[in-house]
Amino acid sequence: MNKIRVVVAGPRGKMGSEALKMIERQDDLELVACLDHKFEGRKINEVADFTSLDAIIFTDIQDCLDNVQADVLIDLTTPEYGYLHTKTAIENGVRPVVGTTGFTEDQLDELTELSEEKGIGVIIAPNFALGAVLMMQFAKWAAKYFPDVEIIEKHHDNKLDAPSGTAVKTAQLIKEVREPKKQGHPEEKETIEGARGADVDGMRIHSMRLPGLVAHQEVVFGAKGENLTIKHDSFHRESFMTGVKLAVDQVMKLDLLVYGLENILE
Ligand SMILES: NC(=O)c1ccc[n+]([C@@H]2O[C@H](COP(=O)([O-])OP(=O)(O)OC[C@H]3O[C@@H](n4cnc5c(N)ncnc54)[C@H](O)[C@@H]3O)[C@@H](O)[C@H]2O)c1
Numbered sequence: 001m002n003k004i005r006v007v008v009a010g011p012r013g014k015m016g017s018e019a020l021k022m023i024e025r026q027d028d029l030e031l032v033a034c035l036d037h038k039f040e041g042r043k044i045n046e047v048a049d050f051t052s053l054d055a056i057i058f059t060d061i062q063d064c065l066d067n068v069q070a071d072v073l074i075d076l077t078t079p080e081y082g083y084l085h086t087k088t089a090i091e092n093g094v095r096p097v098v099g100t101t102g103f104t105e106d107q108l109d110e111l112t113e114l115s116e117e118k119g120i121g122v123i124i125a126p127n128f129a130l131g132a133v134l135m136m137q138f139a140k141w142a143a144k145y146f147p148d149v150e151i152i153e154k155h156h157d158n159k160l161d162a163p164s165g166t167a168v169k170t171a172q173l174i175k176e177v178r179e180p181k182k183q184g185h186p187e188e189k190e191t192i193e194g195a196r197g198a199d200v201d202g203m204r205i206h207s208m209r210l211p212g213l214v215a216h217q218e219v220v221f222g223a224k225g226e227n228l229t230i231k232h233d234s235f236h237r238e239s240f241m242t243g244v245k246l247a248v249d250q251v252m253k254l255d256l257l258v259y260g261l262e263n264i265l266e
């Protein structure tokens with residue numbers, strides 16, 4: 001069996017460490033290198049106690065891809081480096097599976113074009129939890145019948161980007177079926193700026209950041225005399241790993257960029 005050769009960027013992070021544990025459990029994946037912002041040249045098991053994998057750490061993606069044979073890059077870093085890593089991987093013929101959130105629309109467009117030009121598969125998924133993907137699909141369905149909707153996302157307080165990638169993706173999916181509509185009182189005024197949340201075509205996104213949270217979202221629909229709430233909770237980051245493994249397998253068969261796990265689920 002030919003194993004899929006994987007590089008993980010952000011291996012010591014909350015998600016990256018789960019990704020390494022996931023790779024260690026799989027017979028068909030091989031960790032060939034890690035990308036970190038420190039510990040150049042060390043082995044990952046020398047600097048992290050949660051893994052016995054002994055892949056070498058690089059601090060520069062081009063150096064890494066020049067020196068190891070890789071099929072897939074799993075990126076779980078920051079918006080700035082995630083974008084640089086994804087672009088460099090595509091340019092080097094390595095298929096990115098990207099969990100990092102916070103890319104701009106322009107960056108997504110640019111990466112889509114580049115992947116098409118190079119014929120390299122890319123999967124960018126703002127949420128790898130299967131329950132979250134279903135929550136987004138259910139929300140899109142509900143929005144056809146309930147155009148008044150607010151999204152409340154709740155995450156741990158180390159998160160860099162707001163709103164979450166999941167909330168942005170949910171709003172995009174809802175936009176596909178909902179006419180733009182200003183919600184609330186036509187003359188409502190915020191007496192404290194931001195009170196009504198971010199505005200996407202008149203639907204509101206509220207972002208909560210608190211210690212103790214992992215990743216949670218409620219999509220609340222309102223109509224006369226009734227409310228519908230669609231809710232998903234990730235209590236542990238292991239919840240994302242089924243989706244990461246699925247994406248690694250599927251990206252090997254793609255020659256373009258796919259944004260959202262729903263596009264590769266059967
Ligand atoms: N798609 C999903 O399902 C999903 C789920 C959880 C988190 N995320 C996203 O994944 C990203 C990481 O989240 P996290 O909670 O693991 O964050 P984290 O802060 O725990 O981990 C990020 C890691 O990236 C590393 N890093 C920073 N700069 C780097 C560089 N230049 N090269 C290599 N590594 C570098 C840091 O050292 C850190 O260990 C975030 O963007 C988050 O929004 C996505």
Ligand SMILES: O=C(O)C1=N[C@H](C(=O)O)CCC1
Binds near residue numbers: 101128164167215
């Ligand atoms: O922990 C995070 O950060 C997460 N980010 C994703 C997002 O922005 O939607 C998904 C869940 C966890």
